[in-house]
Amino acid sequence: MAYDKFSTLISTAIPLPVENVDTDQIIPARFLKAVERKGFGDNLFRDWRYDRQNQPKPDFVLNDPTYTGKMLIAGKNFGSGSSREHAAWALYDFGFRVVVSSFFADIFKNNALNNGLLPVVVTPGFLQKLLDTVEQNPKAEFKVDLESQSIVNLTTGESENFEINPYKKHCLINGLDDIDYLVSLKDDITEFEKSRL
Amino acid sequence: MAAKTLFDKIWDSHVVRQVEGGPDVLYIDRHLVHEVTSPVAFLGLENRGLKVFRPQNTIATPDHNVPTIDQHLAIQEDLSRHQVDMLTKNCGKHGIQLCGLNHPWHGIVHVIGPELGITQPGRTIVCGDSHTSTHGAFGAVAFGIGTSEVEMVLASQCILQPKPKRMRITVDGQLKKGVTAKDIALYIISQITTSGGTGHFIEYAGEAIRSLTMEGRMTLCNMSIESGARGGLIAPDETTFEYIKGREFAPKGVEWDKALAYWKSLPTDENAVFDTEFRFDAADIEPMITYGTNPGMGTGVTQAIPTGEELSGSDLLTFQKSLDYMGYKPGEKMLGKPIDFVFVGSCTNGRIEDLRAFAAFVKGKKKADNVTAWIVPGSKQVERAAQEEGLVDILTEAGFKFRQPGCSACLAMNDDKIPEGKYAVSTSNRNFEGRQGPGARTLLASPLTAAAAAITGVVTDPRELLDA
Numbered sequence A: 001m002a003y004d005k006f007s008t009l010i011s012t013a014i015p016l017p018v019e020n021v022d023t024d025q026i027i028p029a030r031f032l033k034a035v036e037r038k039g040f041g042d043n044l045f046r047d048w049r050y051d052r053q054n055q056p057k058p059d060f061v062l063n064d065p066t067y068t069g070k071m072l073i074a075g076k077n078f079g080s081g082s083s084r085e086h087a088a089w090a091l092y093d094f095g096f097r098v099v100v101s102s103f104f105a106d107i108f109k110n111n112a113l114n115n116g117l118l119p120v121v122v123t124p125g126f127l128q129k130l131l132d133t134v135e136q137n138p139k140a141e142f143k144v145d146l147e148s149q150s151i152v153n154l155t156t157g158e159s160e161n162f163e164i165n166p167y168k169k170h171c172l173i174n175g176l177d178d179i180d181y182l183v184s185l186k187d188d189i190t191e192f193e194k195s196r197l
Numbered sequence B: 001m002a003a004k005t006l007f008d009k010i011w012d013s014h015v016v017r018q019v020e021g022g023p024d025v026l027y028i029d030r031h032l033v034h035e036v037t038s039p040v041a042f043l044g045l046e047n048r049g050l051k052v053f054r055p056q057n058t059i060a061t062p063d064h065n066v067p068t069i070d071q072h073l074a075i076q077e078d079l080s081r082h083q084v085d086m087l088t089k090n091c092g093k094h095g096i097q098l099c100g101l102n103h104p105w106h107g108i109v110h111v112i113g114p115e116l117g118i119t120q121p122g123r124t125i126v127c128g129d130s131h132t133s134t135h136g137a138f139g140a141v142a143f144g145i146g147t148s149e150v151e152m153v154l155a156s157q158c159i160l161q162p163k164p165k166r167m168r169i170t171v172d173g174q175l176k177k178g179v180t181a182k183d184i185a186l187y188i189i190s191q192i193t194t195s196g197g198t199g200h201f202i203e204y205a206g207e208a209i210r211s212l213t214m215e216g217r218m219t220l221c222n223m224s225i226e227s228g229a230r231g232g233l234i235a236p237d238e239t240t241f242e243y244i245k246g247r248e249f250a251p252k253g254v255e256w257d258k259a260l261a262y263w264k265s266l267p268t269d270e271n272a273v274f275d276t277e278f279r280f281d282a283a284d285i286e287p288m289i290t291y292g293t294n295p296g297m298g299t300g301v302t303q304a305i306p307t308g309e310e311l312s313g314s315d316l317l318t319f320q321k322s323l324d325y326m327g328y329k330p331g332e333k334m335l336g337k338p339i340d341f342v343f344v345g346s347c348t349n350g351r352i353e354d355l356r357a358f359a360a361f362v363k364g365k366k367k368a369d370n371v372t373a374w375i376v377p378g379s380k381q382v383e384r385a386a387q388e389e390g391l392v393d394i395l396t397e398a399g400f401k402f403r404q405p406g407c408s409a410c411l412a413m414n415d416d417k418i419p420e421g422k423y424a425v426s427t428s429n430r431n432f433e434g435r436q437g438p439g440a441r442t443l444l445a446s447p448l449t450a451a452a453a454a455i456t457g458v459v460t461d462p463r464e465l466l467d468a
């Protein structure tokens, strides 16, 4: 998938301090009927964002103009459940480039990384401080630097380092995807198949 | 040679190469495809001018988005029909075996793989669907993937994947009467939480697991993903071999003997080490039911909803949000709670054994008037067996509707939606908000517990009616 390269992001953030946000919430199944990868952002968090009459729910954070930004700060175990990559597409399409949480579900993490959406894992304590900062000042900015693998709370100056697979980091920084690489291995793969007969 | 786990033996023998500082290039033996997570992958392939690398190792079926009545007619809804048509077109173009609607092999992707003998010990199997973990029941490394990864496998029959850690969950002793594989699964998740398995592949072991049928093992492995694990697997044994033998794609003749010898070499070596271990006692497990909005929020059916007293901060908020959605209060008993719907089906409990258990339970009884029940077979083969064995007659007699195969109300992508605010006892795998339809409230349970609720119209301990 083609996505924008990622190096550094300085942005305000949108807080979502709910735990176990599953991919059925991120994008409900009834919006998975498309056969192209377009327009999923409109249905991001559909049932939390809109009521049954399709009116925006004023108490949901994405409908609150106070909060803006390309960074989502979410409670632990974000992205559990269904493997639907549409969840990552919807977040990206809506405009997010980073999701911060203390814990991500495995498949979601892979899907995000494959689509230029950076999952940043921080400690529970640091996560709470990020949320506190946004709550006190919705215009507070945060900096995520992929090269140095750090996230900085620009209000307090506090920072933390995060883990990322070096290969995936390389892909994100250069906007590469895995398929070209795998296709380049075709001879090796064919050899491997023969060796297993 | 160092002692190895079942998981390591399979994984390591499929690594084509290790990317420096990165994931493994893992060879995939079988790739299962369905209509929802594949169209964008096929499109991607097209845009790169690539063909499917090993179409013969790929099999496809439309299951998520198909109606479960009148399957002989064209699909009514435009978007769903288009998605199913795209799958047909893509399979035709790339030479992929398609088990389309009305094909004798049609069904939910995780039901037909095992049923056709495609799922075999020692294989690596992927599908753009998280419940691919089901196939681990045969001692295979099977896991769900995203659409970009579907494209990788279509393009190269390989996937880039970091190797997960190993976990073993041992369940000692024998299950009590009325307790099923589904209850083991819900019990384990209630103990280790929905993130307890994250980063791991789980091997299930112990006497209680060994004594499960293949159907039961599939139910258990199916739910591995609900604990956050990448997958779950069980060492192959005589039960496994017996199940596979003679199936459509099972090895035959000398090939069978060769395969059998390999399969027997797979179980975990005695001194192999796991990164994480859990041990449970089968005697502690009773029929389970969920009360909240994730599969970890489950309890024994005779127990009460937790009070939440020990929770604070966002844990407490999340707990309250969940109970609010369900319309329940902390500390309430689950027994006797009214229900409106019963759904029996899905890749968790839509196999023939599940229907047998359900039918045996409701035989000679009558469905409660306040309950709408959908019984949805996991595949055409299950549907046929249920008809031939007389299960459909028993169900009809007791007031139940038997539908046609598909995912149905498990994810409510088709018309099978539980209405807003209604309670459904469901044999599927997820009780997330809105999973079974916007505003629907799901109580996950075994086919037996679902049957008991269908008869009484309220949450009921199935053991009471089993004894009657």
Ligand code: SF4
Pocket (backbone or CB within 6 Å): B063, B064, B108, B109, B110, B129, B131, B346, B347, B348, B406, B407, B410, B411, B428, B429
């Ligand atoms: S039955 Fe449910 S869980 Fe299984 S593949 Fe279908 S939608 Fe997924």
